[in-house]
Amino acid sequence: MRTVLRICGVPRSTYYYRLQHPEPQRPVGKGRPVPGFSYDKTGAQVKDVRIKAWLRRLIQGPDGAFGYRKLTVLLRRKHGLLINKKKVYRLCKAMNLLAPQREKKNTVPRKIANNRVVTGPNQLWQMDIKYGYVVGQRRHFFLASIIDVFDRNIVAYHRGSTCRTPEILRTVQKALGARNVDQSVTPLVLRTDNGPQFISKDFYAYCEQAGVEHERIPPRTPNKNAFIESFHSILERECYLRNCFESKEEAFTEVDRFIRYYNNDRVHGSLNDWPPREYLRMVQAGILSAKTIAL
Numbered sequence: 001m002r003t004v005l006r007i008c009g010v011p012r013s014t015y016y017y018r019l020q021h022p023e024p025q026r027p028v029g030k031g032r033p034v035p036g037f038s039y040d041k042t043g044a045q046v047k048d049v050r051i052k053a054w055l056r057r058l059i060q061g062p063d064g065a066f067g068y069r070k071l072t073v074l075l076r077r078k079h080g081l082l083i084n085k086k087k088v089y090r091l092c093k094a095m096n097l098l099a100p101q102r103e104k105k106n107t108v109p110r111k112i113a114n115n116r117v118v119t120g121p122n123q124l125w126q127m128d129i130k131y132g133y134v135v136g137q138r139r140h141f142f143l144a145s146i147i148d149v150f151d152r153n154i155v156a157y158h159r160g161s162t163c164r165t166p167e168i169l170r171t172v173q174k175a176l177g178a179r180n181v182d183q184s185v186t187p188l189v190l191r192t193d194n195g196p197q198f199i200s201k202d203f204y205a206y207c208e209q210a211g212v213e214h215e216r217i218p219p220r221t222p223n224k225n226a227f228i229e230s231f232h233s234i235l236e237r238e239c240y241l242r243n244c245f246e247s248k249e250e251a252f253t254e255v256d257r258f259i260r261y262y263n264n265d266r267v268h269g270s271l272n273d274w275p276p277r278e279y280l281r282m283v284q285a286g287i288l289s290a291k292t293i294a295l
Helices: 002-008 012-020 048-060 068-079 085-094 165-179 201-210 222-240 248-264 276-284
Strands: 037-040 045-047 124-134 139-148 154-160 189-192 213-216
Touching: 002 012, 037 048, 045 048, 048 068, 048 085, 068 085, 124 165, 124 222, 124 248, 139 165, 139 222, 139 248, 154 165, 154 248, 165 201, 189 222, 201 213, 222 248, 248 276
Parallel strands: 124 189, 189 213
Antiparallel strands: 037 045, 124 139, 139 154
């Protein structure tokens, strides 16, 4: 034992003292005790028993279909309670007043993103949404972009204060028109994540009508959408962080300028150090041999 204590650097007196005087064990995981009351606006204590009685009356009354969040609002308004939704949830759970959660149902078929080999333009596009911030107005704006995986061109994009399904559909329509995609020659695959705009019935119906094969990446796998994620990282680093936007108009103008620069002038290491538009032109002219992309 002396050798072990000497190696560990623990004095013998300390070791034997701890053996004779062990520290009391503290309870683990119990946390702060529940106080059993809340306060109203006058600062008076209101016992949980009374709060439960109020909850029973609210449940039995015309507001009985409400969940714990709206019951919290009613307790604040009708009884002047200073109470948060977490405590109301806890009380409702103890009283067995919580309704079963509704299951989310999505009738839109889901096609999982597959491994693909891209040999030319208009074979695989990736689409995603990026946030920007206007400091002068303390508001966010949206940028929805479509990138061609083969040549890295931003085929079409939308920037605005909102980014709902109609804006997304117009962006896809704009991209199809800009590239003049012939689905009979090359089937086009559009890959997105699982955002609400992309799982909507309208988006599914439009892709079916346009002959676009829409596939969605599995949750928490942004690497499946790596090309559009990479563009948004470049946009963040070289555009958003270098500017302090005072208005939406200023932000939109700068985003337009950067995307023109990205497509026409910014050299891309994976494109033999050519800009995306120039790379596509040289491949189509036979000056450069097309690279095969496996993803």
